[in-house]
Amino acid sequence: MAFDQGLSHRFEIKGGDFAKAGRVSLEVKEILHDLGIDPVIARRVAIVSYEAEMNVVMYATRGEMVLQLDPEAIRIVLEDEGPGIRDTEMAMREGYSTATEQMREMGFGAGMGLPNIKKNADRFELTSEVGKGTCCRIVIHLSPGGRA
Amino acid sequence: MTLEEVVKLLEAEIVWGEQYLDQEFEFAGASDLMSDVLAFGKAGVLLLTGLANIQSVCTARIIEAKAVVYVRGRKPDKEGIELARMNKLPILSTGFLMYKACGLLYSHGIRGLEDR
Ligand SMILES: Nc1ncnc2c1ncn2[C@@H]1O[C@H](COP(=O)(O)OP(=O)(O)O)[C@@H](O)[C@H]1O
Ligand SMILES: [Mg+2]
Numbered sequence: 001m002a003f004d005q006g007l008s009h010r011f012e013i014k015g016g017d018f019a020k021a022g023r024v025s026l027e028v029k030e031i032l033h034d035l036g037i038d039p040v041i042a043r044r045v046a047i048v049s050y051e052a053e054m055n056v057v058m059y060a061t062r063g064e065m066v067l068q069l070d071p072e073a074i075r076i077v078l079e080d081e082g083p084g085i086r087d088t089e090m091a092m093r094e095g096y097s098t099a100t101e102q103m104r105e106m107g108f109g110a111g112m113g114l115p116n117i118k119k120n121a122d123r124f125e126l127t128s129e130v131g132k133g134t135c136c137r138i139v140i141h142l143s144p145g146g147r148a
Numbered sequence: 149m150t151l152e153e154v155v156k157l158l159e160a161e162i163v164w165g166e167q168y169l170d171q172e173f174e175f176a177g178a179s180d181l182m183s184d185v186l187a188f189g190k191a192g193v194l195l196l197t198g199l200a201n202i203q204s205v206c207t208a209r210i211i212e213a214k215a216v217v218y219v220r221g222r223k224p225d226k227e228g229i230e231l232a233r234m235n236k237l238p239i240l241s242t243g244f245l246m247y248k249a250c251g252l253l254y255s256h257g258i259r260g261l262e263d264r
Binding site: 018019021022023025026029036039040043046047051100106107108109110112113115117119 | 209
């Protein structure tokens with residue numbers, strides 16, 4: 001495989017930039033497509049990437065996403081600078097959202113993002129420090145049997 | 149049902165994607181909530197929505213919708229159409245409201261996401 005040695009991409013995400021929101025995840029999708037990654041897996045990666053990206057756009061100041069590929073798995077680490085999350089367990093609950101009216105009008109803010117990441121990922125770790133930022137670590141296995 | 153038949157049935161305008169009129173559709177999903185689309189959408193879906201912002205185009209592409217129908221005469225702005233073009237995502241706009249658009253498609257054999 002082309003990425004036997006491992007492959008890594010880095011993307012910058014700007015908080016509040018709704019016009020560009022999602023572009024990083026579309027690029028991630030494109031990269032995975034070009035590498036010939038299984039479309040079902042690539043779609044799951046795109047969904048988790050997009051949900052995480054939208055959260056940075058909606059809630060944080062800025063963020064950096066690193067996409068890593070190796071023969072076993074696709075890993076996404078998204079670290080942002082922002083308000084952080086006081087109670088990550090509560091944030092993970094379906095329906096919990098602090099989205100503004102403006103975000104809801106845009107079709108977001110149903111409190112389904114983090115649960116949807118969890119559903120599509122094989123591993124999902126959410127850590128946060130109030131006043132500093134939030135970090136999402138996501139792993140999706142490449143082998144069909146690898147899904148936890 | 150082909151995209152061309154969808155156009156006729158919904159008396160829709162082809163906003164972008166004339167070259168995809170022979171694409172086939174078996175199932176559709178409808179929502180104005182992108183959160184729902186991301187959670188329940190399936191690859192190959194015909195997506196109906198009344199939300200015409202750039203995120204609706206982006207979301208459709210992320211879930212691999214095969215085409216998007218905007219209801220009540222909505223359509224994405226220039227940037228949205230450009231994003232659809234870049235992603236080869238056909239865009240239709242129908243004057244019908246959501247209920248009628250969905251009802252017409254369903255009564256002509258287009259299934260829901262849960263029936264797939
Ligand atoms: N990167 C982040 N920075 C700060 N808060 C966040 C971040 N991501 C999520 N949150 C908080 O967790 C809540 C739930 O997130 P999510 O499940 O994606 O739902 P939604 O985005 O629809 O509100 C958000 O409303 C927000 O309060
Ligand atoms: Mg969210």
